[in-house]
Amino acid sequence: MDGYVPQSPAEKQYFDFLWDVANNRPPGSDPTGSSELSGAMAVQFFQRSSIDRGFLKQIWSLSTPSATMSLGQFYTALRFITMIQNGEIPISKGI
Numbered sequence: 854m855d856g857y858v859p860q861s862p863a864e865k866q867y868f869d870f871l872w873d874v875a876n877n878r879p880p881g882s883d884p885t886g887s888s889e890l891s892g893a894m895a896v897q898f899f900q901r902s903s904i905d906r907g908f909l910k911q912i913w914s915l916s917t918p919s920a921t922m923s924l925g926q927f928y929t930a931l932r933f934i935t936m937i938q939n940g941e942i943p944i945s946k947g948i
Contacts, residue, residue, distance in 0.1 A: 856916065856923070856924075856925030856926045856927070856928050856929035857925065857928040857929040857931075857932040858925075858928065859928060868927070868928050868931055871898075871927075871931060872890070872924060872927055874898065875890055875894055875895060875898035875927070876890060876894065877894070888923065888924070889921040889922065889923060890921060890922040890923075890927055891920075891921055892920045892921060892922075895913070895922050895927075895930075896909075899912070899913075899930065899934065902934050902938065904934055904937055904938070908937055908944065911944045912930050912933045912934065912944070913930065915929070915933065915944065916929040916930040916933070917930075
């Protein structure tokens, strides 16, 4: 798996739940069942975080080089969002 690895079973369970939500799947589905999250679905999901669009663009570019996102890349994006929401701003808004 590429990207951030959840640090506790509770964090992994929550991130897997969010993966299901982002993929419009029933909670508790096998997280490896959907190998990619489309860019459109990811944008729709990440906008719910109320994070500034500039930050979200930077998070996307730091998390994945493509127009889709793997589970590990999704975990990475969630970690950045969590850090921003907790006041630990690891990146700038960019342009």
